[in-house]
Amino acid sequence: MPQPAAKFVLAQADAAFAKDPYPTYRHLRDSDPLCHQPDGSVFLSRYEHVRAVMTDAQRFSSDKRVDFLPKFGPSPLYEHHTTSLVFNDPPAHTRVRKLLSPFFSAQAMKRMEAGVSANVDALLDRAAERGRIDALSEFALVIPLDLVCDLLGVPGQEREPLRHWASVILGGLEPVRTPEQLAAGNQAVLDFKAYLRDLIAAKRRRGIPADQPDVLDMLIREHDGGSGLAEDEILHNCIFMLNAGHDTTTSFITNGIDLLLRFPDQKARLVADPALLRTAIEEMLRFESPLQIGNRKALAECEIGGEKFAAGTFFHLGIGSADHDERQFPDAEKFDVGRTPNRHIAFGHGIHTCAGNAVARMEATLAFGKLLARFPNFERAGPTVRPPRWRFRIIDELQVALNP
């Protein structure tokens, strides 16, 4: 097991930390829960502190216009990340969130569910013929990518480049990045914008449907009616939705498969009692939270854990650590598919709580429900390969034998 460093510096995160951050997180929670970083920022690792900051959007800002400037310079990545709702405060945030909310209603969810169910069946039919499945490219990636592309009206044959664009744009948020990675991220924002401009033009030529418009149709209609978002806001919020909507859910499903392989007793429990699926899904989100690190900036002087911080202090929110905090979760290092209560914060908390959380839960319920029902004896057919990424908990490769 890797030994935690004496002093944790996020900007110097290494491959061992990417592979298994949990010993370091535990050390921080116990010995340095308000961990000061050399650049003046602070890494929070305890559940109580992380959740409290997420809850108080009046005192802790998500707006990144000042803090991302030295990180990205005036660049396409800067423009993108500072124009997405997740990195905006009210009222800009409220306006976009309100426009999107009808697409995540119970009724909208029902419509999406039928498509996801058919997609999972088709993927498993194909895999059954081969007797094995590439958990990432033949399963976990396809389900959310198809869903979120349907949600925004991206045609089937045009989806291929999205995976790469998402990976390098979100990769730009990692604490450690090479100049090449930044250049690739900037290029991807430009390519993605050009693609969406063409898609918007094609939609306008075809005419925006009055009945059941997709998200992009609705944003175009509001814009053309004079009350909606500006064109750049439409482009960047769509890029964010397409990226956030599939990358995290892909990680959720691959990490979930990996967990069932690492803990065969819990897999056997779930196979024997499928009613545990609901709590199992929540435990997967807690145990390997797909977004491990968030952030906020104090707008006024504040106190956390008995220490005073000046206005302007930047906080890294250790979501992955908070979700392993023994102070909140008894036996936190145990993966328990029946765990209840389980108030994890994998989807965040407060006004920025993940807009797509019910969508992600629905996708995982269908993916795991059907996978376990059809192939209860699935086994590992290769190692779990993780890239050096820290903010996002990603699996690059995982081969599975289905043993039908």
Ligand code: HEM
């Ligand atoms: C397991 C999968 C997912 C995880 C772990 C996840 C995680 C998160 C987290 C932690 C946030 C809040 C970030 C913050 O407070 O700074 C967030 C925001 C958001 N997520 Fe997700 N997400 C997932 C899936 C999705 C899906 C499927 C969609 C859309 C289809 C989506 C759309 C959004 C949007 C629009 C926001 C911004 C909300 C706001 O700022 O008001 N996410 N997500």
